[in-house]
Amino acid sequence: MAHVVPDGFSLAGLHCGIKRNATRNDLSLVVCDGPTVAAGTYTTNKVFAAPVGWDRAHTPSDHVRVLAINSGNANACTGARGDDDCRAMAEAAAATCGATADDALVLSTGIIGEFLPLAKISAGIKAAAAQLGDDEASLVAAAQGMMTTDTVHKLASRRVTAGGAKLQLTGMAKGAAMIGPKMATMLGVVMTDARLTPESAQTALRAAVADSFNCISVDGHMSTNDTVLLLASGTACDAPLAGDALADFQAALDVVCQELARAIPGDGEGATHLVTIDVTGGANRAAAHTIAKTIAESPLVKTAIAGADPNWGRIVSAAGYADTAFDPRRCTLHVNSYLLYRHGTPVGFDAAAVSAAIRDNRDTKIELDCGSGEASCRFWTTDLTAEYVRLNADYHT
Amino acid sequence: MAHVVPDGFSLAGLHCGIKRNATRNDLSLVVCDGPTVAAGTYTTNKVFAAPVGWDRAHTPSDHVRVLAINSGNANACTGARGDDDCRAMAEAAAATCGATADDALVLSTGIIGEFLPLAKISAGIKAAAAQLGDDEASLVAAAQGMMTTDTVHKLASRRVTAGGAKLQLTGMAKGAAMIGPKMATMLGVVMTDARLTPESAQTALRAAVADSFNCISVDGHMSTNDTVLLLASGTACDAPLAGDALADFQAALDVVCQELARAIPGDGEGATHLVTIDVTGGANRAAAHTIAKTIAESPLVKTAIAGADPNWGRIVSAAGYADTAFDPRRCTLHVNSYLLYRHGTPVGFDAAAVSAAIRDNRDTKIELDCGSGEASCRFWTTDLTAEYVRLNADYHT
Numbered sequence: 001m002a003h004v005v006p007d008g009f010s011l012a013g014l015h016c017g018i019k020r021n022a023t024r025n026d027l028s029l030v031v032c033d034g035p036t037v038a039a040g041t042y043t044t045n046k047v048f049a050a051p052v053g054w055d056r057a058h059t060p061s062d063h064v065r066v067l068a069i070n071s072g073n074a075n076a077c078t079g080a081r082g083d084d085d086c087r088a089m090a091e092a093a094a095a096t097c098g099a100t101a102d103d104a105l106v107l108s109t110g111i112i113g114e115f116l117p118l119a120k121i122s123a124g125i126k127a128a129a130a131q132l133g134d135d136e137a138s139l140v141a142a143a144q145g146m147m148t149t150d151t152v153h154k155l156a157s158r159r160v161t162a163g164g165a166k167l168q169l170t171g172m173a174k175g176a177a178m179i180g181p182k183m184a185t186m187l188g189v190v191m192t193d194a195r196l197t198p199e200s201a202q203t204a205l206r207a208a209v210a211d212s213f214n215c216i217s218v219d220g221h222m223s224t225n226d227t228v229l230l231l232a233s234g235t236a237c238d239a240p241l242a243g244d245a246l247a248d249f250q251a252a253l254d255v256v257c258q259e260l261a262r263a264i265p266g267d268g269e270g271a272t273h274l275v276t277i278d279v280t281g282g283a284n285r286a287a288a289h290t291i292a293k294t295i296a297e298s299p300l301v302k303t304a305i306a307g308a309d310p311n312w313g314r315i316v317s318a319a320g321y322a323d324t325a326f327d328p329r330r331c332t333l334h335v336n337s338y339l340l341y342r343h344g345t346p347v348g349f350d351a352a353a354v355s356a357a358i359r360d361n362r363d364t365k366i367e368l369d370c371g372s373g374e375a376s377c378r379f380w381t382t383d384l385t386a387e388y389v390r391l392n393a394d395y396h397t
Numbered sequence: 398m399a400h401v402v403p404d405g406f407s408l409a410g411l412h413c414g415i416k417r418n419a420t421r422n423d424l425s426l427v428v429c430d431g432p433t434v435a436a437g438t439y440t441t442n443k444v445f446a447a448p449v450g451w452d453r454a455h456t457p458s459d460h461v462r463v464l465a466i467n468s469g470n471a472n473a474c475t476g477a478r479g480d481d482d483c484r485a486m487a488e489a490a491a492a493t494c495g496a497t498a499d500d501a502l503v504l505s506t507g508i509i510g511e512f513l514p515l516a517k518i519s520a521g522i523k524a525a526a527a528q529l530g531d532d533e534a535s536l537v538a539a540a541q542g543m544m545t546t547d548t549v550h551k552l553a554s555r556r557v558t559a560g561g562a563k564l565q566l567t568g569m570a571k572g573a574a575m576i577g578p579k580m581a582t583m584l585g586v587v588m589t590d591a592r593l594t595p596e597s598a599q600t601a602l603r604a605a606v607a608d609s610f611n612c613i614s615v616d617g618h619m620s621t622n623d624t625v626l627l628l629a630s631g632t633a634c635d636a637p638l639a640g641d642a643l644a645d646f647q648a649a650l651d652v653v654c655q656e657l658a659r660a661i662p663g664d665g666e667g668a669t670h671l672v673t674i675d676v677t678g679g680a681n682r683a684a685a686h687t688i689a690k691t692i693a694e695s696p697l698v699k700t701a702i703a704g705a706d707p708n709w710g711r712i713v714s715a716a717g718y719a720d721t722a723f724d725p726r727r728c729t730l731h732v733n734s735y736l737l738y739r740h741g742t743p744v745g746f747d748a749a750a751v752s753a754a755i756r757d758n759r760d761t762k763i764e765l766d767c768g769s770g771e772a773s774c775r776f777w778t779t780d781l782t783a784e785y786v787r788l789n790a791d792y793h794t
Binding site: 079 | 442477478510511618620694711716738740782783786
């Protein structure tokens with residue numbers, strides 16, 4: 001599918017020398033044609049990277065001009081020097097478009113605890129500014145510039161008509177491990193030509209993230225750098241979206257964020273299955289989310305799926321230790337549409353058939369009905385394979 | 398080391414046919430000479446096994462006469478029939494010593510969601526009653542009868558003089574995976590000839606468990622069957638322990654529980670390292686415990702240790718997403734006595750030397766000083782290896 005860059009933005013991505021492999025992009029630049037509305041959601045990790053602190057202090061905003069992104073170095077756990085380096089990166093980005101550092105946002109991802117190679121980054125930002133484009137190739141190059149252990153770049157886009165205006169939303173994201181978000185996850189940037197106030201942008205982004213990036217997990221380890229930004233140029237409409245038009249925009253933003261979020265466990269390190277967990281019948285949304293997340297993060301559930309083992313006891317017992325009320329006598333479990341457990345007692349099922357249904361499909365569907373209310377949560381995770389262990393035991397990342 | 402059975406108890410362990418391999422014990426019986434004080438701590442999983450419900454309703458007690466244990470079947474997620482089966486198992490055990498079911502406790506561990514093979518268990522209990530002993534061989538046979546994927550049986554014992562009486566404490570435990578306890582973990586039984594009231598037994602056990610079985614993790618998946626029992630025959634003293642004598646007993650009980658608890662991750666599935674995490678400088682005990690447990694359960698920390706990778710960013714970032722206050726600018730991290738991180742900034746260190754120190758020792762020591770108070774927590778966990786994944790992906794357990 002072709003992805004279109006929303007009006008008001010131009011992008012570039014290139015290799016500036018942070019990653020050893022010179023064929024891998026490690027620096028991206030997003031330049032706004034004019035002052036742009038920006039909202040952000042960030043990791044809740046108390047150990048947060050310098051760029052998280054910077055962006056948090058600079059959003060919501062109505063005057064963002066540029067976003068600089070590097071991969072290969074997270075600028076996390078780098079103390080006061082890390083903060084200075086982040087500001088220098090913002091200044092370098094701002095200089096390319098005659099703005100000040102306070103008009104610039106910064107994203108970093110990669111190894112924790114090493115100082116940014118500022119000379120390489122500054123040179124990279126200048127080079128990127130000289131090759132900005134608004135075509136799909138520029139967008140892909142920028143999406144690649146945020147990748148770390150990702151095997152594919154991740155893009156999602158939608159066109160939507162809202163309040164009579166034809167709007168474009170296009171997002172890019174990265175992430176394959178250290179994925180256990182709470183409030184936001186990893187790096188994501190959604191651009192749109194919709195006109196939003198900073199406050200409505202922030203509200204819309206927070207709502208979209210709650211059902212997307214906050215509903216994924218690879219290994220449950222919350223990153224120091226999780227950030228999702230929404231940039232709205234406003235060129236497609238005369239006045240800020242409100243009422244039904246804002247709701248239409250929200251629906252499109254939700255879809256884009258969910259598509260990007262789902263792509264992260266879809267590219268999870270070593271994963272052989274993308275697992276969709278639908279918890280229904282929850283007493284409330286928070287309870288359904290907690291149960292889904294606890295199932296998603298159980299190594300025993302994840303290894304069972306890797307082994308195509310219809311080991312439903314692991315799923316039900318994980319729900320049971322989730323930090324919320326749960327009554328096994330009311331719950332019903334299906335895996336890939338097979339009924340495995342109903343109202344607290346085992347049911348007979350064809351184990352070989354269920355095993356084959358897991359083994360032969362990359363997508364696994366776990367449906368747990370708690371029988372305790374109307375709330376639900378859809379959560380995406382990976383299986384856990386020996387390859388995940390190998391990737392994370394053998395490499396210093 | 399020789400382990401002594403405390404006065405007042407006799408034991409047996411044998412194969413009754415639950416496990417396929419006839420050389421593996423799967424049934425144990427502990428018979429008390431007379432009415433015995435018993436205390437218990439149990440899983441907080443909302444999905445708890447039938448024997449957990451039974452024992453919880455029957456402790457603390459001053460009239461326990463017998464304990465029946467089976468492995469190979471957890472009697473969990475088995476509904477009302479599971480409760481009936483558990484009562485039948487208690488009745489069969491009580492019948493061997495002229496007691497009633499309410500004088501009997503039951504422990505089960507193994508596969509979730511299958512009904513107990515009651516005929517095999519009843520026959521096994523009768524056979525065990527005919528071969529009870531109070532020698533070390535009987536103790537070992539009983540400890541083996543509780544094993545599932547354990548590769549070694551787990552015993553710990555201490556002699557202590559308290560209040561002028563010479564006391565014996567001897568415990569057995571099992572567990573190698575589905576280890577992520579909260580209140581208690583897996584199966585543990587500590588026998589003593591000390592005289593305790595039911596209340597002091599319960600208080601002493603709860604205190605000991607807090608610093609032992611509640612401070613271990615293999616995979617963070619809380620079991621449906623976690624139970625630790627304390628059985629006190631009282632034959633070594635005339636009156637219940639109190640004051641200093643009770644404190645001396647508590648200290649010995651703490652050591653026995655910690656030795657048993659540590660043996661569980663020490664035998665963790667697929668593990669190549671036993672990791673001791675010492676969190677100091679915590680604002681309070683709960684904060685130190687939460688930080689230690691979060692580090693212990695991060696797959697990225699565990700794979701780094703498996704790969705002898707001194708990847709301290711993973712440790713510090715795990716502390717940062719623990720659900721408690723944490724200030725990286727105050728924290729200091731040592732791994733195997735090497736300083737890796739101090740007050741929020743990286744320090745130079747010899748990565749090759751630290752890697753070798755991890756690779757060449759089965760024991761890994763993580764010391765994190767939070768610099769925020771006086772509280773501490775010692776926590777034990779495993780690394781995460783491809784072998785753990787293989788064991789749990791390939792076998793239905």
